[in-house]
Amino acid sequence: MADDKPNCKVVLANNIAKSLLEEVHTGLKKIDRKPHLVGFLSSADPAARVYAEWTGKTCRENGFAFTLREVDRELLEDALLDANTDTAVDGIIVYYPIFGSRQDQYLQQIVSLNKDVEGLSHRYIFNMYQNIRFLDPESTKKSILPCTPLAVIKILEYLRIYNTILPYGNRLHGRHITVINRSEVVGRPLAALLANDGAHVYSVDIDDVQEFTRGVGLRKRRHEVVEKPGWTVENCLPISDVVISGVPGDKYKVPLHLLKPGAVCVNFSSERNFAPEVKEKASIYVPAIGKVTIVVLLRNLLMRQKRRS
């Protein structure tokens, strides 16, 4: 509490990952067989290989079995179908981009629902947007959520942005959140998840701003999207309690002068979307999320495994 240093809590992904890993380790003890994740590498992108190696390392360090299968991309579909029916395989992860086209989306639907730990199957994506949380009417089998958006959710839970005094499903009621990036992989599903949990979300893309909400008083069962013509970050940032940014590349920086004092800032870009001066204004700053994403993957795998046993 000196008179010259700002008070901003910088929370590293590693610490959040540790707390999630405890939950994973507890879950592991309850099942008899070590879960087996198989990764398929058919991508020429060096980042894909790095991610594959990183998955393997994290699996082995935490009591999971991991096999990497390097497959010619023309043979990948058959290899996935084999893995789908192979009882020795508990979960499947595929490293993209492969064709870098719509064919990649086609391949994502090849992995069977029971082995998809990334949450990319249409059924899971549909449930996510529709705010349907279980696969069965008895609400015993949880629907899987995509890893990166779920990692952000887990981070906001860790940071107590989710208020546990509110009922499950509404715990972001009253939070105003800006998400910068509206990709189909992270930005848009994240905005939908946050709004489905009760937040008032401003989804910012290079072209426009959209508002994702469940309406005043959260009357709607799931979010709806409204265009905000003429809006930019100039309108969103000053009214946002939480700012989540994931613009690829090292050029984009969130304009810090627009931040509401004491905002919570989370960066999910591989580059830093927030200049270091964010600490002058934010109450909490999470500079990177990668380590949480990989633990969320293990958590999804464990959920699949528990369902099978």
Add this chain to the structure above:
Amino acid sequence: MADDKPNCKVVLANNIAKSLLEEVHTGLKKIDRKPHLVGFLSSADPAARVYAEWTGKTCRENGFAFTLREVDRELLEDALLDANTDTAVDGIIVYYPIFGSRQDQYLQQIVSLNKDVEGLSHRYIFNMYQNIRFLDPESTKKSILPCTPLAVIKILEYLRIYNTILPYGNRLHGRHITVINRSEVVGRPLAALLANDGAHVYSVDIDDVQEFTRGVGLRKRRHEVVEKPGWTVENCLPISDVVISGVPGDKYKVPLHLLKPGAVCVNFSSERNFAPEVKEKASIYVPAIGKVTIVVLLRNLLMRQKRRS
């Protein structure tokens, strides 16, 4: 999650009081003697008698001893001085108004620091405004806080508005709070307490608006106050996450159309400052706080007792 009913969690003071009482009961078990609270009734105000009886009932129900001493107001000062040195008295509460003038403030300073459970001694009030949390340099003896403002703090803790991931003392960093009422008894100390804990506070009175903050990045050790010329609730409410109102009488109502959707609303007036429609827009609503205030009094008494033993 129907399509027509708003989602607002109404939290009753009774439930918050229960949770605080558990803490009090645990504390009681650790001391050998039943704490003895003495109430002095010299007031002609019937509300003072009601409050006195209510204190007695709550004390007896929760393992505290209570004695009510009805004293002619001209003899009160001597009676208080006697109680100050009486080892059979652990805590003193005086029911105001008595003279209804500055003489009442004089009497408040008669109760000794060790027996003041209401937190009205100048030393305690000074520490509160100065953000000094302990009486001793070794930080072993906590400074007592006035009951009603502290009750509001305890409510905001219960509602998770205090974020425990932030360091103690800064847990309201990023919260924007409007307090309507700036009395010396509740409104102004409450605004100061909230700002000292890191909040950005708009203190609204009939005449003007003042901003209580520790500066951007909470650089200041304690809050500072800045006038906001021309501001009214029209400016404060739309940017406030939490709205706390305590305007006496049944005429004043918070203008609900100005509320930020999902705001947290707390009423500390004996009348309702929020119309029932607040539930259309708020995420959490606390209609009254009286039952929490009295438990906070017992908690203060217990803190004094622990210090003596």
